[in-house]
Amino acid sequence: MNTLNGYITTIQSYQGISLVKVNSNNTLFTSIVLDTAETASYLKNGHFVKIIFKETEVIISKDLNPNLSIQNRMHCTIESIIKGVLLSQINLNFGETIVESIITTNACEELQLKKNDTVLALVKTNEVSLSPND
Secondary structure (H helix, E strand, O other): OEEEEEEEEEEEEEOOEEEEEEEEOOEEEEEEEOOOOOOOOOOOOOOEEEEEEOHHHOEEEOOOOOOOOOOEEEEEEEEEEEEOOOEEEEEEEEOOEEEEEEEEHHHHHHOOOOOOOEEEEEEOHHHOEEEEOO
16 A cells, blocks of 8 residues: 555535545645544644555556546656566655556556656545544
């Protein structure tokens, strides 16, 4: 699992669901949470939280400004690539944190990814979980 630290900047709630914006490394992340400030004590502006998402949910783009609906976008540099027969692990430098992505080796080769490439890592809002930063 990828885990980033951040703090809540905005909470928009409706019918028990919240769209939460979190700042991490000067990048805004969004998450859909099945709670509100009334039902989860950590959902408060300014509170520190952990941003959590699976390696298999990290999409890699060499286009640094794609016209997509995905809101969670991290400008990264490829730290290393571990190629397997079917899957490859891409280790991305995002500020002070390493974010891992697992994509097909075929996609890795088609994108011609290599160490030190600048890429955009994308994660859909519904794939991002939040946890209190204890």
